[in-house]
Amino acid sequence: MEAENGEGQVQVHLKTKQEHYAVPDVPYAIEGSVSTMELNIFLNALLQSKGAEGVDFDFLVFDEYLRGRLCDHLREKAISFEDAIDIEYVERFPAPEPQDCLLHDDWVSAVKACGKWILTGCYDNTINIWTNKGKHKLTIPGHTAPIKAVDWISMDDENGRFVSTSQDQTAMLWQWNIASNAVECVSVCKGHERGVDSVCVSPDAQRFATGSWDTMLKIWSAGLDDTSEGTAKRVKESGVRTPKMTLQGHRESISAVQWMDATTLLTGSWDHTLKVWDLQMEGIKTEISTNKSIFDASYSKLNRLIVTASADKNLRLYDARTNQGSVVRNTYLGHNAWVQTVMWSNTEEFLFVSGSYDNQNKLWDYRSPKAPLYDLLGHGEKVLDIDWSNPKYIVSGGADNTVRVFKSGKATVENMETK
Structure with missing residues (x-):
């Protein structure tokens, strides 16, 4: 040379x-x-x-x-x-390829993939189900304010079960019969006093956690019959479900909630903190102070690190196992507006995706803080939610009333590695 x-x-x-x-x-x-x-x-x-x-x-x-x-x-x-x-x-991980654009009637604030299905939540108060090839299956009314988060509870060939949360202060549990393409609301979960911003279903699909603008973290039963505490009859009659547990500790809205394992939860908040909760102790195990409002946080079971999204345009990497307060392992520069959403890959230990008010999604390798691997372009307005639950597809929803689907190129890498 x-x-x-x-x-x-x-x-x-x-x-x-x-x-x-x-x-x-x-x-x-x-x-x-x-x-x-x-x-x-x-x-x-x-x-x-x-x-x-x-x-x-x-x-x-x-x-x-x-x-x-x-x-x-x-x-x-x-x-x-x-x-x-x-x-x-x-x-090099192959560049994700743009696939379909799913058109909605309003801002798409929540997306979650499961197998060949994509669940979306909208500012017109509806939930929608799509195939990952872009075919619309169902529009589901029921909430009375914009949807803020959705998550799948279970999925088999016959039925899909999922949960949605809304600014109407409720979470709703749904059962979808795939063959007849009919959906029913199993329960309305009441207990929060302000909009419910985040939701996550437990690894065993028996419970789910919600975080709200009322600063509370609540744990609910995700079962079809909420039979504990003698409430089964009342639930069946009214369809209303109440929380199993309420955990207090944040001072502002809880913007992110995620199960780290069967008894441990991670939350991120506008109060500048990340908290790790021990459900057996019913209290906080670890607190990481940051100097920024956290709009989203994601924990990786593969590398046990947390990545956060903030208003200062940056993503940050934390290790919850450290005992020294705010230890930032890395800062990722590349977005030029606030970062609304972030999620780790669940199959690639170094990779995560983010979506921002700069209308862009980015795919990152945590060993590359100076620049993302790829910019995923397509949204004409701010990105509100991103999901990589299905390793083959990166899915994002935005204020341009669309969901963008990107094929993540995973198959190419697997083929290379098995040569």
Whole structure:
């Protein structure tokens, strides 16, 4: 490689965990001014003999993706140019491909995929069910104010069960008969005193948690028959369900709620805190203070890290296992308006997606804080919710009255890795 800007040469070892792309483990002398593009050309030339030409790679230098020149990266990390540098390379995750655009009558504020179905919640107070190929199945009235969150409880060939929450201060439990395409409201869940902003169903599908503008976290039964505490008869007659547990601790709206395991919940709030709740103790186990209102938070079971979305345009990575208050592991720069929604992949331990008021979705690798892997364009207005529950599809809803579906390219990666 030719010298540029007099940066001089660096000795590097090229390493990979993807054995079929391994090159000889010898030191290579390269120019310090190289970027990812030039490293790709160099590596592909080495791989030519293995017949693996034309593959796009990303390069990890000291646990962070190279996003500029190697010499600048090393200076930033205070690494001597005299040392031999290990560079790990990984096949680049393929770009998600835009698929369908699902048209609604109002803002789409909630989306959740399950298998081939997509559940959406709208500002016209309705819930909608679609196929992931863009076919509309059902519009469901019932709420009396905009829908803020939805989640699937269970799904089989015959029935789908799900929960919706709304600014009308209620959550509603629904049963959908797929064959007849008919839906009924099983229960109306009453107990919150302001709009219900977030919902999440427990791993065993027996309970769900809600977070509200009334600052309360509430736990409810998700069963078809709420038989405990002698309320079965009353529930059957009135269709009204009351919470099993109410947890107090936040000072502002709870914007995010997620089960970390069967007895542990994560919440994020406008009060600048993340809280981890222990349901057996009925109290807070860990609190992480941030200096920003949290609009969304997502916990990954694969890497046990939390990513948050805030008004200052940035995403942040936290480790709930740390005991030192606010320890930000990384900050992700790229959006240019407040970030409304974020979600980890449940199959790729390094990847997450975000949606923002800048009308953009972005796909991130947490080892690349300086830039996203991809911008997912299509929305003409602010993005209100994003979902990656189905590994094959990234789905987002926005104030342009649409849901955008992106095929996430997962199959391509699997095929490569099983070669």
